[in-house]
Amino acid sequence: MAKLKGNLLYGQSGGPTSVINASAFGVIDEARKQSEFIDEVIIMRHGIKGALNEDFIFINEQTEEDIQLLKHTPGSAFGSVRFKLPDFREDDTSYLRLLFIFKKYNIRYFLYNGGNDSMDTCSKIADYFDHINYECYIMGVPKTIDNDLPFTDHTPGFGSAAKFVANTMMEISYDMLAYPNGKVTIVEIMGRHAGWLTASSAIAGLSGFGPDLIYLPEIPFSIERFKKEVSEIYKKKKQCLVAVSEGISNEEGIFISSSSGLKDAFGHFQLGGVASKLATTVSADLGIPSRSVEFGSTQRAASHLQSLTDVQEAIEVGRQAVLAAIAKHTNLMVVMHRASEGPYQITYKLHALDQCANTEKKVPKNMINAKGNGITKDFIDYVLPLIQGENTPVYKDGIQQFSKMK
Amino acid sequence: MAKLKGNLLYGQSGGPTSVINASAFGVIDEARKQSEFIDEVIIMRHGIKGALNEDFIFINEQTEEDIQLLKHTPGSAFGSVRFKLPDFREDDTSYLRLLFIFKKYNIRYFLYNGGNDSMDTCSKIADYFDHINYECYIMGVPKTIDNDLPFTDHTPGFGSAAKFVANTMMEISYDMLAYPNGKVTIVEIMGRHAGWLTASSAIAGLSGFGPDLIYLPEIPFSIERFKKEVSEIYKKKKQCLVAVSEGISNEEGIFISSSSGLKDAFGHFQLGGVASKLATTVSADLGIPSRSVEFGSTQRAASHLQSLTDVQEAIEVGRQAVLAAIAKHTNLMVVMHRASEGPYQITYKLHALDQCANTEKKVPKNMINAKGNGITKDFIDYVLPLIQGENTPVYKDGIQQFSKMK
Numbered sequence: 060m061a062k063l064k065g066n067l068l069y070g071q072s073g074g075p076t077s078v079i080n081a082s083a084f085g086v087i088d089e090a091r092k093q094s095e096f097i098d099e100v101i102i103m104r105h106g107i108k109g110a111l112n113e114d115f116i117f118i119n120e121q122t123e124e125d126i127q128l129l130k131h132t133p134g135s136a137f138g139s140v141r142f143k144l145p146d147f148r149e150d151d152t153s154y155l156r157l158l159f160i161f162k163k164y165n166i167r168y169f170l171y172n173g174g175n176d177s178m179d180t181c182s183k184i185a186d187y188f189d190h191i192n193y194e195c196y197i198m199g200v201p202k203t204i205d206n207d208l209p210f211t212d213h214t215p216g217f218g219s220a221a222k223f224v225a226n227t228m229m230e231i232s233y234d235m236l237a238y239p240n241g242k243v244t245i246v247e248i249m250g251r252h253a254g255w256l257t258a259s260s261a262i263a264g265l266s267g268f269g270p271d272l273i274y275l276p277e278i279p280f281s282i283e284r285f286k287k288e289v290s291e292i293y294k295k296k297k298q299c300l301v302a303v304s305e306g307i308s309n310e311e312g313i314f315i316s317s318s319s320g321l322k323d324a325f326g327h328f329q330l331g332g333v334a335s336k337l338a339t340t341v342s343a344d345l346g347i348p349s350r351s352v353e354f355g356s357t358q359r360a361a362s363h364l365q366s367l368t369d370v371q372e373a374i375e376v377g378r379q380a381v382l383a384a385i386a387k388h389t390n391l392m393v394v395m396h397r398a399s400e401g402p403y404q405i406t407y408k409l410h411a412l413d414q415c416a417n418t419e420k421k422v423p424k425n426m427i428n429a430k431g432n433g434i435t436k437d438f439i440d441y442v443l444p445l446i447q448g449e450n451t452p453v454y455k456d457g458i459q460q461f462s463k464m465k
Numbered sequence: 466m467a468k469l470k471g472n473l474l475y476g477q478s479g480g481p482t483s484v485i486n487a488s489a490f491g492v493i494d495e496a497r498k499q500s501e502f503i504d505e506v507i508i509m510r511h512g513i514k515g516a517l518n519e520d521f522i523f524i525n526e527q528t529e530e531d532i533q534l535l536k537h538t539p540g541s542a543f544g545s546v547r548f549k550l551p552d553f554r555e556d557d558t559s560y561l562r563l564l565f566i567f568k569k570y571n572i573r574y575f576l577y578n579g580g581n582d583s584m585d586t587c588s589k590i591a592d593y594f595d596h597i598n599y600e601c602y603i604m605g606v607p608k609t610i611d612n613d614l615p616f617t618d619h620t621p622g623f624g625s626a627a628k629f630v631a632n633t634m635m636e637i638s639y640d641m642l643a644y645p646n647g648k649v650t651i652v653e654i655m656g657r658h659a660g661w662l663t664a665s666s667a668i669a670g671l672s673g674f675g676p677d678l679i680y681l682p683e684i685p686f687s688i689e690r691f692k693k694e695v696s697e698i699y700k701k702k703k704q705c706l707v708a709v710s711e712g713i714s715n716e717e718g719i720f721i722s723s724s725s726g727l728k729d730a731f732g733h734f735q736l737g738g739v740a741s742k743l744a745t746t747v748s749a750d751l752g753i754p755s756r757s758v759e760f761g762s763t764q765r766a767a768s769h770l771q772s773l774t775d776v777q778e779a780i781e782v783g784r785q786a787v788l789a790a791i792a793k794h795t796n797l798m799v800v801m802h803r804a805s806e807g808p809y810q811i812t813y814k815l816h817a818l819d820q821c822a823n824t825e826k827k828v829p830k831n832m833i834n835a836k837g838n839g840i841t842k843d844f845i846d847y848v849l850p851l852i853q854g855e856n857t858p859v860y861k862d863g864i865q866q867f868s869k870m871k
Contacts, residue, residue: 138642231766364769
């Protein structure tokens with residue numbers, strides 16, 4: 060098999076995680092080792108839009124310090140994008156432009172780091188290049204705090220978000236003990252259709268300080284049942300801590316969220332405000348003092364509390380994508396397989412991109428309790444290995460140091 | 466001067482901080498060293514109510530592990546209270562009960578850990594015991610994330626909250642860079658009348674990733690000016706990060722917060738919902754996508770990101786209170802004096818309790834910028850030493866370990 064030498068193009072897409080840049084580090088670091096195949100790592104600014112706009116960051120122009128800091132930098136250090144490519148058979152404008160750019164920069168390896176929607180983009184590009192016979196090896200690098208990508212045991216980014224949620228819920232729970240006549244506290248956690256991250260709040264319970272009720276989008280939400288369950292707990296404990304997914308919806312599938320009706324570029328409704336809405340209901344209908352907490356982007360950006368396991372795996376999926384691409388695999392996503400439970404061990408495999416795209420892996424029934432307001436031991440067994448270890452931040456003058464790409 | 470031997474009674478009052486239990490540790494640890502004066506440390510459950518209800522925690526019955534974990538435990542490990550004592554000259558019912566309990570348990574040292582309102586309680590008890598000639602040495606131990614106690618350079622609890630706010634604002638800011646056409650993000654930060662904690666969000670700016678606008682309760686808030694300032698920044702940057710104090714009010718002194726009209730036991734209005742209200746205004750009136758983040762109790766409970774300087778000082782104010790009490794000082798609060806700027810150095814002094822009570826120290830003019838929408842270098846110079854160092858949490862299985870008092 061003839062060796063192919065060229066440049067590697069990498070980009071980030073979709074909502075950031077606190078470790079997506081660790082995957083970028085894995086890609087960069089592995090690519091530098093593979094100089095027989097890869098001349099240079101070029102990074103698209105704002106994902107695929109960067110390629111269309113010829114807006115690139117050249118890794119050879121960055122300082123080593125900024126490259127190393129990627130392991131501690133949240134957000135998307137190179138910018139992200141929400142951009143849906145059309146089917147090239149219907150409209151090949153963008154594809155022709157991509158082909159021009161890929162040829163101009165001799166891009167022979169293309170790695171795209173994202174969630175479901177991004178894997179769709181990645182797969183479409185692979186299909187097009189295959190169709191026109193442009194030799195380029197295309198790999199998906201998974202990421203999402205939502206943990207909803209299929210065919211992978213879990214997704215980089217989830218473990219750190221879960222660790223932040225678990226530890227913060229513990230803190231909120233312990234803080235609530237201050238007063239004997241407490242409040243109902245409702246914490247809103249990210250997760251549009253899959254409740255993995257909201258479920259992770261249950262880890263806090265292992266310490267004795269966890270949520271009393273957990274509502275996932277997998278279970279249709281009933282306001283009446285919610286009020287009954289909150290009342291019962293409040294009657295007993297004089298306080299109640301609730302974890303609720305932003306994406307809960309009623310029996311008819313309508314979001315409980317006070318949605319603004321706005322949609323993002325992928326056509327998803329913008330969510331938010333569920334906790335606040337439910338807190339108002341508790342105060343008004345039950346006459347119980349209540350308050351809401353909305354972590355917002357903090358939960359996906361908390362680089363100050365990363366799971367070391369997650370960071371290491373995020374780096375490794377980046378490396379594996381490079382290795383697979385230079386081995387001339389294409390149109391695949393790196394997936395993680397849990398080879399062993401005790402000790403926890405992950406092996407890396409590859410899976411067809413189109414199957415990974417546009418499908419959401421939800422929390423299975425065996426991980427949700429019978430009442431639909433909490434989780435089971437199966438979930439704890441699954442999630443606990445993912446939050447192990449701490450990736451101590453690089454502090455200077457009491458604040459973190461982040462990568463600053465030129 | 467005859468040596469007085471008896472028990473030491475300690476309690477916590479008002480809103481928790483992430484380091485109030487570190488002060489408890491300081492009290493306990495110093496008291497154990499002073500066995501010539503102190504037989505045992507007894508702790509009131511839920512502050513002064515614990516004394517009235519004879520509801521005590523005995524330190525001799527706790528494990529050493531639980532005592533050491535106080536340095537890493539947020540919230541009020543012994544419960545807190547919001548309870549206002551009447552003037553004993555008008556109603557001495559509670560005071561007679563306290564006297565009975567103090568005599569029963571031979572309480573000769575009384576330490577109360579709290580903010581402005583708690584210092585009022587502490588001072589009233591000291592006045593009463595002085596009035597009836599019951600020999601008991603009474604010291605206030607300061608705490609509050611609000612940093613609004615007078616006569617002290619700063620307050621234990623503030624540094625850790627400031628460190629959490631600064632680092633989290635950095636993360637939110639970096640996360641916002643992901644998309645070129647961003648949003649207006651409005652973050653609500655605690656602080657009823659004093660903007661110290663909201664101002665601390667500015668520390669994030671030292672990294673290049675900080676808030677664009679900061680609104681403190683010290684400056685009357687104008688919705689029209691706010692909209693103009695947000696528009697200008699959004700026009701330039703296509704995004705805007707705003708830090709806003711929960712306690713901002715208009716020219717007439719009316720809170721902007723969508724207050725429920727509910728008051729706490731001290732007669733303070735319950736706040737919250739400012740960020741959400743302003744985000745709605747930005748979306749509706751300016752047509753700019755916006756979202757709000759409300760840290761809620763996380764900012765005062767984030768034991769996973771404590772300032773080591775703050776923890777050490779919190780321990781020390783506890784120790785100093787014990788030392789002052791056994792030296793027969795009474796009706797005083799431990800205060801911190803900044804003896805030197807470079808290197809930063811604190812000396813501990815004492816100040817009359819009644820002067821510390823019920824007065825709020827606000828952010829002075831020289832620390833607020835001319836436009837009233839940001840801070841000056843004077844503030845940064847003041848705050849930066851307070852967030853230095855990290856108090857690494859005790860993790861087990863990926864989650865923190867907290868003290869569990871029997």
